[in-house]
Amino acid sequence: xxxxxxxxxxxxxxxxxxxxxxxxxxxxxxxxxxxxxxxxxxxxxxxxxxxxxxxxxxxxxxxxxxxxxxxxxxxxxxxxxxxxxxxxxxxxxxxxxxxxxxxxxxxxxxxxxxxxxxxxxxxxxxxxxxxxxxxxxxxxxxxxxxxxxxxxxxxxxxxxxxxxxxxxxxxxxxxxxxxxxxxxxxxxxxxxxxxxxxxxxxxxxxxxxxxxxxxxxxxxxxxxxxxxxxxxxxxxxxxxxxxxxxxxxxxxxxxxxxxxxxxxxxxxxxxxxxxxxxxxxxxxxxxxxxxxxxxxxxxxxxxxxxxxxxxxxxxxxxxxxxxxxxxxxxxxxxxxxxxxxxxxxxxxxxxxxxxxxxxxxxxxxxxxxxxxxxxxxxxxxxxxxxxxxxxxxxxxxxxxxxxxxxxxxxxxxxxxxxxxxxxxxxxxx
Ligand code: KE4
Numbered sequence: 001x002x003x004x005x006x007x008x009x010x011x012x013x014x015x016x017x018x019x020x021x022x023x024x025x026x027x028x029x030x031x032x033x034x035x036x037x038x039x040x041x042x043x044x045x046x047x048x049x050x051x052x053x054x055x056x057x058x059x060x061x062x063x064x065x066x067x068x069x070x071x072x073x074x075x076x077x078x079x080x081x082x083x084x085x086x087x088x089x090x091x092x093x094x095x096x097x098x099x100x101x102x103x104x105x106x107x108x109x110x111x112x113x114x115x116x117x118x119x120x121x122x123x124x125x126x127x128x129x130x131x132x133x134x135x136x137x138x139x140x141x142x143x144x145x146x147x148x149x150x151x152x153x154x155x156x157x158x159x160x161x162x163x164x165x166x167x168x169x170x171x172x173x174x175x176x177x178x179x180x181x182x183x184x185x186x187x188x189x190x191x192x193x194x195x196x197x198x199x200x201x202x203x204x205x206x207x208x209x210x211x212x213x214x215x216x217x218x219x220x221x222x223x224x225x226x227x228x229x230x231x232x233x234x235x236x237x238x239x240x241x242x243x244x245x246x247x248x249x250x251x252x253x254x255x256x257x258x259x260x261x262x263x264x265x266x267x268x269x270x271x272x273x274x275x276x277x278x279x280x281x282x283x284x285x286x287x288x289x290x291x292x293x294x295x296x297x298x299x300x301x302x303x304x305x306x307x308x309x310x311x312x313x314x315x316x317x318x319x320x321x322x323x324x325x326x327x328x329x330x331x332x333x334x335x336x337x338x339x340x341x342x343x344x345x346x347x348x349x350x351x352x353x354x355x356x357x358x359x360x361x362x363x364x365x366x367x368x369x370x371x372x373x374x375x376x377x378x379x380x381x382x383x384x385x386x387x388x389x390x391x392x393x394x395x396x397x398x399x400x401x402x403x404x405x406x407x408x409x410x411x412x413x414x415x416x417x418x419x420x421x422x423x424x425x426x427x428x429x
Contacts (some may be wrong), residue, residue, distance in 0.1 A: 006050040007037045029397040031378070032385040036397070042069025044408035047394060055394035056413055060404035062396070063211075063243050063268040066327075066356070067317050068408020074272045074313045081309035087301060094312060095303035101315050102270065102278060105250050108239070108260045112280030113289060114303040118242035118267030119147025121277035122205065124289075124297045125263045126151055128279070129203035129236040131295035132288050137197055139204040139235075141184040143213030143370030143400075146205055146240050146265075150175045184210055184369040185218065187225040194233045203236045203263075204229075208253035211243040211402045213373040214359035215352040223259040230262075236285070242267035242277070243402065246315065248355040249324055256354075272314030274307035323407060327356035330405050330414060334358065337418040345425035356405040360384070373400060384424065391420035 014021035020028045022036070029036040037049040045068050047057045060066065067074065081094075095114060103109040115121050126138055126149070138151055146152040153168040154176045167176055180197070182189040184206075194201060208223055210216040230237040239261035244253040246269040254260055263281035270276050280286060290296045301307075317323070335353040338360060342349050350365025351358060361367045362380035381399040388395055393416075395403060405414070 004035060004037055004049065004051050004053065008035050010038050010050060011035055026396075026398055026401070031399070032382050032397045034386060034389070034397075037389075037394075044068045044070075045406060045410070045413050053392070055389070055392050056409075056417060057394045058403040058405070058417075059394060059396050060406055061268075061273055063247060063357075063402070063404055064271060064273045064314075066247060066269050066404070066406055067272070067314055068406040071272075071314070071317065071408070073317055074310050077309040077313035078274070078306055081306045084305070086306050087304055089300070092303065092305045092308070094305050094308040098270070098276075098303075098308050098312055098315075101312065102266065102280065105315070106241075106245065106264055106266070106280075107251055107254050108262070108264045108282075109280040110283040111286035112278050113286065113297070114308070115277040115279065115297075115299050116275045116301055116304075116307075117147065117277045118240075118265065119149055119277070120297075120299065121242065121265040121267055121279040122146040122152065122238075122240055123149035125238050125265050125279040125281075126203060126205065127297065128285060128289060128295055129238065129263065132285055133202040133234070133236065135200050135202035136178050137180065137201040138178065139180050139182060139190065139193055139201060141206055141210070142181050143184055143216065143373060144205075144207045144210055144240070145212035146207075147242075151179050152205075154179045154181050183371065184213070184216060185222050186369070187222060187229070190226065190229055194229055194235070198233060201233065201235045203238050205238040205240055205265075207243065208239045208241065208257060208259070208261075209244050209248060209354045209357070211357060213370045213400050214361055214367065214376075215354060215357050215402045216367060216369065216373070217352060217354050218253075218257065219368060223253075223257050227259050227261075236262040238263045238265065240265045243357065244354075245269060246318055247357055247404075250318060253354075269314060269318075270311045271307050272310035274310040275301070275304070276307045276311050317407075324355070326407060327405060330409060330411065331356040331358060333411070334403075334405060334414045334417065337414070338421055341418055341422040342425060345422060345428065347425045347428060357402040358405075359399075359402055362399065383428070384421075387424035387427075388417075388420055391424065393417055393420055 041048040241252040245266040267277040350361040362377040
């Protein structure tokens with residue numbers, strides 16, 4: 001391996017003019033105690049850093065790159081769109097096409113609006129819920145992350161959890177007080193909160209498969225139970241499918257588990273690696289959004305034609321027959337073989353997986369909520385990350401994130417990953 005002198009030099013300079021040297025905190029690799037590698041290229045299942053090192057990539061840009069890096073149809077669509085102009089400040093046919101694709105695929109979407117990030121999607125969905133119900137409170141779950149809008153930074157899972165910031169300075173207590181954060185998979189806690197604040201709760205927002213405390217699937221009955229509680233209390237159910245949308249199936253987690261939310265938030269995959277988010281749901285709710293309704297939300301680059309082209313090319317590629325079966329087969333194979341290697345090497349771990357998103361938790365488990373996830377041996381994860389990086393495998397730099405298998409990962413890539421892990425674990429004895 002040619003070392004990482006250039007990454008070190010550039011990252012040192014970056015820290016002088018960009019907070020922490022990064023444009024998003026988790027990229028600073030503080031949780032794994034290494035200098036982050038600056039990436040200059042991706043191709044298929046691999047990324048290449050500024051020093052010329054190559055890595056099998058399981059970060060997938062935190063989820064969007066389900067086709068792999070620089071997928072030819074996406075690159076071609078972006079090049080063609082850019083050559084026609086990058087933004088017009090006017091509606092374009094592509095925005096309508098993407099809205100039609102989303103509404104056709106996702107059961108809960110009767111209407112949808114494009115924005116620029118998952119944060120914008122969730123903050124807009126919450127404003128809509130509060131505007132329609134006239135109620136101020138919102139329920140979220142410990143370990144779930146919904147972006148960095150004030151109402152959600154009270155006990156978020158990604159970023160904030162990794163950086164041990166309980167909530168965040170700058171979030172007014174008055175705002176945080178309107179949010180309740182409950183244990184994931186705990187319907188009794190939801191019942192208690194709803195009884196305590198009946199009539200004051202606008203919405204309950206949930207990652208239908210949690211991805212920001214590591215992957216934590218919903219217990220059987222959890223999602224249907226949330227639906228029933230919300231129906232009985234007049235609370236709007238919001239599924240944050242920014243990760244799970246088009247990841248765990250074409251219709252997202254709501255199709256996989258058969259529970260339809262009132263509002264859905266999307267991001268990541270629907271932009272194919274470019275900035276696209278979306279929120280949508282029942283027509284009677286979305287019709288309350290300006291300019292047709294009174295609730296305001298806007299964005300200069302919402303529905304940007306180049307980003308929309310990347311999203312459309314990605315979602316079109318995901319219409320190919322068998323793609324989700326392939327992702328399921330490869331996700332299951334990787335999880336099973338990693339677990340078998342861990343047993344052979346006497347390493348205590350738990351692997352949670354849904355489709356092609358999975359997390360290796362360094363705890364005997366089970367891991368069904370944030371408290372369970374917090375029992376992980378973070379030093380073991382740090383050793384695992386560092387050892388795998390040295391072996392040419394780039395994992396997400398936090399115990400509380402998901403590995404993503406893409407359509408570009410060949411079975412041999414997965415085998416190489418398992419072999420690297422087993423060689424590393426053998427040295428742990
Ligand atoms: P963005 O604003 O980062 O596009 O989306 C926020 C968001 C909303 N909802 C869910 C379920 C999410 O996972 C996210 C963002 N995910 C994190 C990592 N899991 C993004 C990585 C980062 O913060 O750099």
